[in-house]
Amino acid sequence: MAVYVVMEPPGRGEKPDVTFVRDGFSWLGFLVSPLWLLWHRLWIEAALAFVAMALLSMLAEGLSLGLAGPLLSLLVSLYVGLEGQALRIAALRRRGWHEWGVVEANRLDDADTRYVLEAEAQADEQAPVPRIVPDAAHARPTHMGIALGLNHTPGRP
Template sequence: MAIYVVMEPPGRGEKPDTTAFVRDGFSWLGFLVPPLWLLLHRLWIEAALAFVAMALLSMLAEGLNFGLAGPLLSLLVSLYVGLEGQALRIAALRRRGWHEWGVVAAGRIDDADTRYVLEAEAHSDEQAPAQRIVPDAAHARPAHMGIALGLNHTPGRP
C-alpha cells in the first residue's frame, strides 16, 4: 500500500475535488528526467536549479577529465529529485497556502480519495480540528527582547 499526503486548499469552503494527493515515496520519473518531472509539477525554480546543477556538474567533469565520474555526478541530482521530489511538491503547496490534512494509506489514488472523504466526514461530525503540535512561526513571539552577547545568554533571564 502507498501512503498519500492529503493537502487541502487555502479556502476551506472550496470544492473537495481541489484536494491534492501527493504519493509519498520514490519517484522513478523524477529520477530519470528530473527537470522535466519538476516542470510537470509546476516547480519552476526547482526545475531551473536542477537543470543548472546537472549542466554545471557535466561541464565540470568534462573540463577536468573525470571520465566516468562525470555522469555519476549528474546522477546525484537525479537521485535527489527521485528521493525528495514529493517533499518538494508538498513544500511548494505549503508556500502557496495549502495545509496538510493528514495521510491516507491506499493502493491507488482513487481509494485514497474515497478514504479521505469518509474520514473527513467522520471528523467533521465529531469535533473541531485538533490544535497543531508545532505552531506557525508567524504567530511565535520571542520570550525575551533584551540584548544578548555571546553564548552565555539564557532566554527569560536578565
C-alpha cells in the same frame, strides 16, 4: 500499500478540491528530473536541477574525469527521485495549502474514498451538540468588578 499526503487549498468551501501527493520514490523524477519538476510547476527547483546537472557535467568534462561526469549528474537525479514529493509538498505549503493528514491506500481512487470517509467522520465529531439546558457561564456577567457586599449588580456603583 502507498501513503498519500492530503493537501487542502487555503479557501476551503463545502467540498474542497484536495491534492494527493504520493509519498515515496519517484521513478519519473529520477529518470527525467528537470521535466518532472516542470510538470509539477516547480519552476525554481527545475532551473536549479538543470543548472546543477549542467555544471557538474561541464566540471567533470573540464577536469577529464570521464565517467564521473554522468555519475555526478546522476546524484542530482537521485535527489529529485528521493525528495521530489517533499519538494511538491513544500511548494504547496508556500502557496497557502495546508496538510489535512495522511491516507494509506493501494491506488489514488482508494485514497480519495478514504479521505472523504475520514473527513466526514471528523466533521461529525466536531459538530457542536445543541444544549437543552443553557450553560451557567453564559448567565453570569463577564466582568464582576470590585464589590463590597455579598452580591454585586453590574452597572451600579
